[in-house]
Each structure stands twice: as C-alpha cells, then as structure tokens.
Amino acid sequence: MKIAVLGGGNGSYAAVADFTEAGHEVAWWRREASSFSDIAAAGAITVTDHKGSRQVPVSPTDDLGAALEGAALIVAPTPAFAQADMADALASHLVDGQVIYLPPGTFGSYIMMKRIRDAGSTADIAIAETGTLPWLCRKQNALEVRITTRASRLPTGVLPARKTDEAIEIISAAFPGAIERVEDALSGALMNAGPIIHPPLILMNAGPIEHFDKWDIHNEGTQPAIRRTHAALDNERIAIREKLGYGAPHFPLADHYETSDWMYGNLAHDKLVGSGDWHETLDLKNHRYMTEDVGLGLAFLVSVGDWAGVPCPVAKGLLAIAGAVAEQDFRAHGRTMESIGLADRSPAEVQSMLQDGL
Numbered sequence: 001m002k003i004a005v006l007g008g009g010n011g012s013y014a015a016v017a018d019f020t021e022a023g024h025e026v027a028w029w030r031r032e033a034s035s036f037s038d039i040a041a042a043g044a045i046t047v048t049d050h051k052g053s054r055q056v057p058v059s060p061t062d063d064l065g066a067a068l069e070g071a072a073l074i075v076a077p078t079p080a081f082a083q084a085d086m087a088d089a090l091a092s093h094l095v096d097g098q099v100i101y102l103p104p105g106t107f108g109s110y111i112m113m114k115r116i117r118d119a120g121s122t123a124d125i126a127i128a129e130t131g132t133l134p135w136l137c138r139k140q141n142a143l144e145v146r147i148t149t150r151a152s153r154l155p156t157g158v159l160p161a162r163k164t165d166e167a168i169e170i171i172s173a174a175f176p177g178a179i180e181r182v183e184d185a186l187s188g189a190l191m192n193a194g195p196i197i198h199p200p201l202i203l204m205n206a207g208p209i210e211h212f213d214k215w216d217i218h219n220e221g222t223q224p225a226i227r228r229t230h231a232a233l234d235n236e237r238i239a240i241r242e243k244l245g246y247g248a249p250h251f252p253l254a255d256h257y258e259t260s261d262w263m264y265g266n267l268a269h270d271k272l273v274g275s276g277d278w279h280e281t282l283d284l285k286n287h288r289y290m291t292e293d294v295g296l297g298l299a300f301l302v303s304v305g306d307w308a309g310v311p312c313p314v315a316k317g318l319l320a321i322a323g324a325v326a327e328q329d330f331r332a333h334g335r336t337m338e339s340i341g342l343a344d345r346s347p348a349e350v351q352s353m354l355q356d357g358l
Contacts, residue, residue, distance in 0.1 A: 001072050001073065001170075001173050001174070004026070004068050004073070005075050005076075005077075006029050006074065006086065009079070009139075010135070010137050011077025011078075011137065012077050012137055013137070013145035015075050017047040022174075027071060028059065029061055029068075030060065031062065039060050040060060041314070042143055043057060044057070045058055045059045049147040049186050067086075068090070069093075072170050072173075073098075073101060074098060079291075080105065080108050080292050080297070084112070089336075096124040098126075098264065100125065100126070102128070104194060105131045106129075107185065107186065107196075109188070109189070109258070111340060113125075114340075114358055119132065122125070126160065126164075126282050128156050128171060130155060130170075130233040131191030132139075132140040132192070132263045134327060135148075136275075138275075138278070140203070151264055152177075153261075153265070153312055155191045155263075156180065157182045157186065158184070158185060158348060159183075159185035159354060162356060163357075186244070186304075187246045188239050192218075192255075193284045194292065195257075195300070196290040197253060197295060198293040200318065201226060202284060205221040208221070209284060214281050217284065218278050222269075226316045227254075227302075230253050233318065234252055236310070236312045238252065243310050244308055244351075256269055284325055285294055285326045287349040294322045298333055299334025299336055300335045303331070
C-alpha cells in the first residue's frame with residue numbers, strides 16, 4: 001500500500017521508519033525542500049528502538065501532488081494548529097477513496113473536512129482521528145529518531161462515520177492489530193489523551209519547569225497530587241462522552257499508569273521515564289503542551305462540556321490558570337465549539353452530520 005506521510009516532527013519520522021520497514025511504499029512530504037536537505041543527502045534516517053539502531057532508506061519530497069498520487073492512506077502526525085493550512089494544501093489533490101489519519105486530531109477531522117469542502121473538493125474521502133500519537137518517540141537530530149514504544153490500541157473515529165468500515169480497513173493495514181473503531185470522529189476526538197495528561201503536568205510543575213534548565217514532567221513531575229488531578233480531569237472527559245451517548249471503553253488515563261490495557265500497553269510509563277528523552281526544556285508559553293494540548297485540546301474539551309451541559313470545574317480551572325501563565329484567553333480564542341461554528345447546533349444535529357458527512 002502507498003502511504004503519504006506529512007510533516008517533519010517526531011511522529012512523522014517514526015511513521016516513515018515503521019511503514020517503510022513494514023514494506024509499504026512511503027512518500028514523505030514537507031512543504032519546504034530545505035527542511036529535508038540533510039536527509040536527502042544521506043538517503044536514509046536512523047531508527048533506534050528495542051531492536052537496536054539501523055538505517056532506513058527514505059525519499060523525501062516537497063511535491064505534494066506526487067506524494068499523494070496513488071496513496072490510499074495519508075498520515076498526518078502534525079500539530080493540530082497546522083491542520084487548517086494542511087487541508088487547504090491537500091484539497092486540490094485528493095481523490096475518491098483516500099483516507100486521512102490524524103494521530104491525534106483534536107477534532108481536526110471536522111475542521112479539515114470543512115476546509116476541504118469549502119475549497120471546492122468533492123472527493124469522496126474519509127478523515128479519521130485517534131487518541132494519541134502511535135509512537136512514544138523523540139527525534140535525536142535531523143537524521144535519527146528513537147522510538148521508546150508503540151501504541152497497541154488506537155481507538156479511531158471516522159468522518160463520515162458511514163465510511164468507517166472501509167477507512168478502518170485501510171488504516172489497519174498500516175497499524176495491524178492496533179485499530180479499534182469508535183462511534184464517530186467526535187468520539188475519537190474525546191479520546192485525545194494530550195489535554196488530560198499534559199495540562200496538569202506542566203501547570204502543577206510550573207515552578208521547577210521555570211527554575212531548572214530541564215525537567216522531566218513524567219518522572220519527578222508525576223506525583224500523587226497530580227495523579228489525583230489527572231483522575232478528576234479525566235472523569236470530566238468520560239462524563240462528557242457518556243452524556244453524548246458514547247460507550248466504553250473510554251480509555252481512562254489511570255490505565256496508562258496502573259495497567260497494560262491503555263493505548264501504549266505494557267510498562268509504557270516506565271519505558272518513557274527510563275528513556276530519558278522527556279528530560280527536557282519547556283517554555284510554558286510556546287511549548288506544544290500549552291499551545292496545542294491546552295489552547296486547542298483543553299479549550300475544546302471545556303467547550304464541548306458547556307455545549308453538552310456537563311459541569312467541568314477541573315478542566316475550566318486548569319484552562320483559566322493556563323491562560324494566566326501564557327497570558328492568553330484560551331476559552332475565548334482557542335479551539336472551541338464556538339470557533340468551529342457548531343455551538344448553535346444540537347448534539348443530534350452534530351451527530352447526524354458526523355454520520356453522513358459535510
């Protein structure tokens with residue numbers, strides 16, 4: 001199967017390496033050719049995981065049309081704030097039957113589909129999203145990525161939901177044995193772990209983050225008080241899912257720490273801490289944990305709670321504190337049901353749209 005991988009972040013490197021080693025035809029695209037200069041010269045990247053280090057041949061391109069031609073699956077492990085521009089770039093190239101996968105999406109499936117339709121594309125496509133990046137990974141430099149572990153369960157929702165069977169079949173070819181279907185794209189968006197795990201970790205560790213040159217929020221920063229806050233915040237997410245009629249499993253974050261049943265499976269938290277790759281410098285105004293997981297993800301969760309009539313005091317409190325830290329009003333200016341134009345539509349109307357498409 002031909003897979004187009006978009007972007008140049010941690011997840012994109014891991015995706016290209018894994019898909020290539022699995023025998024897929026992989027086209028790797030970034031907007032600017034200069035971003036790939038080192039890789040183009042080397043002709044390969046190095047992947048390091050539990051099997052050791054090895055080189056994987058890659059052929060990056062800045063020709064989006066060529067990358068998408070013949071691709072059954074388009075994987076975009078890019079920041080959620082890049083989704084609108086990416087949709088605009090993709091629109092004229094898409095053809096019937098293609099599937100775009102956002103891991104994770106923060107309801108980017110809807111935002112991208114609307115932009116693609118507004119751009120005039122009538123291609124019969126599906127856009128799917130899941131609850132986490134399929135790899136715990138970090139780029140070591142421009143030519144190397146280290147993969148600590150891979151997701152073993154990826155709850156995935158599809159827009160439109162009527163195309164779930166065919167989309168899941170295509171995505172499963174890239175992630176064999178890992179894809180678990182959920183009801184629709186909003187259900188998939190409400191599996192997103194980033195807005196649950198990262199806001200308490202960065203806000204409740206703000207002192208040491210700003211004091212030390214580097215700080216591991218997943219090691220020294222994951223203390224019982226923060227875990228209790230995680231649980232309270234996650235319970236609000238689950239309450240929203242239940243109010244909207246979405247069923248279990250809800251993938252509670254506690255399973256990540258306490259069981260082998262969560263998205264990353266056995267000993268994932270221990271592996272993450274043991275790698276040392278998350279002992280890092282965090283800018284509380286500009287890091288993706290703030291700009292994406294708070295400004296987009298947590299703001300979206302709070303707005304869905306308001307829209308669905310579910311009280312979210314912990315989520316709202318964290319969002320307010322984050323706004324003070326970052327000097328931004330995320331509830332007013334982040335990704336919300338209001339900002340994407342769905343706040344005035346009833347849950348029944350939204351779920352009908354999610355089933356049938358735009």
